[in-house]
Amino acid sequence: MSLDQPEDLESAKDDIERLAEAEIRLAHFQAEQIRYATTYFGYPEVPVNNDLSTLGVSGLARLHLNNAGDPWVHGSAQMHTKEFEREALAFVADLYGIADDYWGYTTSGGTEGNLYGMYMAREYFGAKGEPPLFIYSASSHYSIPKNARLLQLSTRTIECDLAGEMNYNALKETLKETEATWPERPGLAISLNIGTTMTGAIDQVIRINDVLSEIDWPQEKVLIHADAALLGLIYPFIEGNPNLFENGVNSIAVSGHKFAGTIHPCGIFLTKKSLHGQAFGDHWIPYVGTEDTTISGSRNGFLALNLWYVLRKKGRHGLAREAKTCIENAEYLTKQLNEMNYPEVSMAPNQNIVVFQKPSDAMINKYQLPAEGGIAHVVVMQHITRSRIDGFCRNLRESLEQAD
Numbered sequence: 001m002s003l004d005q006p007e008d009l010e011s012a013k014d015d016i017e018r019l020a021e022a023e024i025r026l027a028h029f030q031a032e033q034i035r036y037a038t039t040y041f042g043y044p045e046v047p048v049n050n051d052l053s054t055l056g057v058s059g060l061a062r063l064h065l066n067n068a069g070d071p072w073v074h075g076s077a078q079m080h081t082k083e084f085e086r087e088a089l090a091f092v093a094d095l096y097g098i099a100d101d102y103w104g105y106t107t108s109g110g111t112e113g114n115l116y117g118m119y120m121a122r123e124y125f126g127a128k129g130e131p132p133l134f135i136y137s138a139s140s141h142y143s144i145p146k147n148a149r150l151l152q153l154s155t156r157t158i159e160c161d162l163a164g165e166m167n168y169n170a171l172k173e174t175l176k177e178t179e180a181t182w183p184e185r186p187g188l189a190i191s192l193n194i195g196t197t198m199t200g201a202i203d204q205v206i207r208i209n210d211v212l213s214e215i216d217w218p219q220e221k222v223l224i225h226a227d228a229a230l231l232g233l234i235y236p237f238i239e240g241n242p243n244l245f246e247n248g249v250n251s252i253a254v255s256g257h258k259f260a261g262t263i264h265p266c267g268i269f270l271t272k273k274s275l276h277g278q279a280f281g282d283h284w285i286p287y288v289g290t291e292d293t294t295i296s297g298s299r300n301g302f303l304a305l306n307l308w309y310v311l312r313k314k315g316r317h318g319l320a321r322e323a324k325t326c327i328e329n330a331e332y333l334t335k336q337l338n339e340m341n342y343p344e345v346s347m348a349p350n351q352n353i354v355v356f357q358k359p360s361d362a363m364i365n366k367y368q369l370p371a372e373g374g375i376a377h378v379v380v381m382q383h384i385t386r387s388r389i390d391g392f393c394r395n396l397r398e399s400l401e402q403a404d
């Protein structure tokens with residue numbers, strides 16, 4: 001383009017102004033987001049980190065890295081991060097004691113991991129000509145009933161206790177009723193909460209197994225999927241927690257942007273390779289030269305790289321240390337709230353969510369707290385230090401005094 005013509009000069013000036021306006025708007029937006037990050041207390045993410053300075057907006061992040069298809073089958077294109085993806089999966093498989101028999105992939109988040117677990121159960125029982133009955137507790141994440149609708153599964157919802165844990169008597173009653181109307185007994189796909197969203201409650205896989213054996217439900221007619229979006233990388237480090245896969249769990253979904261701490265949403269789905277093979281047949285796609293074993297086709301290879309990087313950087317010891325600190329800080333917050341006689345404070349053992357009576361709207365807005373049914377919570381993540389907890393409690397006390 002020549003700049004000699006007056007109209008070209010005019011349009012060049014427009015371009016410069018448009019660019020400047022866009023940059024100014026982004027700068028304002030960034031400033032606002034940085035401010036929000038300082039009081040990000042309600043959701044299970046760490047709002048800021050510097051991973052991208054290593055993974056690089058001008059380096060790896062500028063490349064089109066697409067992990068289309070199965071992590072173990074590279075495909076025709078070579079721009080992907082499947083070797084890193086497999087190492088991240090191997091790390092988590094090892095944590096869960098299934099390093100000798102596992103399959104999985106990097107998902108877009110916990111929701112997709114749950115969808116895959118439920119999809120696999122449907123295909124597994126479907127292949128035997130028995131559409132399964134899907135069982136989940138009332139305090140399950142909203143992705144669970146949504147996924148059940150997407151997959152058109154028949155469902156039963158099980159009541160919970162006040163803390164959000166599945167009521168095992170209610171489970172037993174539901175299964176007995178099912179048997180009365182469905183004497184041949186359907187395959188069961190059971191969703192197990194390893195940390196409910198609002199209270200962090202854990203459904204006990206051993207208690208579920210007890211119920212199933214009390215009513216003689218055949219083992220081969222049960223698949224259990226664990227929704228461990230937040231606690232998936234805390235649970236294995238807590239002494240005394242039963243190994244999930246040794247106790248009948250068949251698959252697990254974990255979010256990568258929650259406890260692991262990737263800056264962008266992602267997740268991990270893991271199952272036993274042997275089971276996966278039984279549920280799904282051949283999915284070879286000549287066009288991409290790989291197996292279409294995942295839900296989306298193209299998958300973001302950069303996310304797998306980020307996940308690999310955080311797991312590599314922290315390792316088992318780093319994650320265990322962070323888990324311990326977050327749980328101790330959650331106990332500290334609980335203690336502070338109890339000392340000020342704040343109402344309805346509770347914290348399920350060995351996790352990092354503190355629940356309390358819904359505070360003022362100003363507190364909810366400032367600290368971005370989720371609230372439902374008259375309660376709110378803080379998820380004590382790695383960035384919520386004791387001094388930030390002190391500041392939060394000071395603000396809460398002031399808001400109570402103002403309300404008096």
Ligand SMILES: Cc1ncc(COP(=O)(O)O)c(C=O)c1O
Nearest residue numbers: 109110111141195196197229255
């Ligand atoms: C228990 C539970 N399951 C699933 C999800 C969904 O995870 P994601 O937001 O990664 O899709 C969440 C998110 O908060 C959750 O708490």
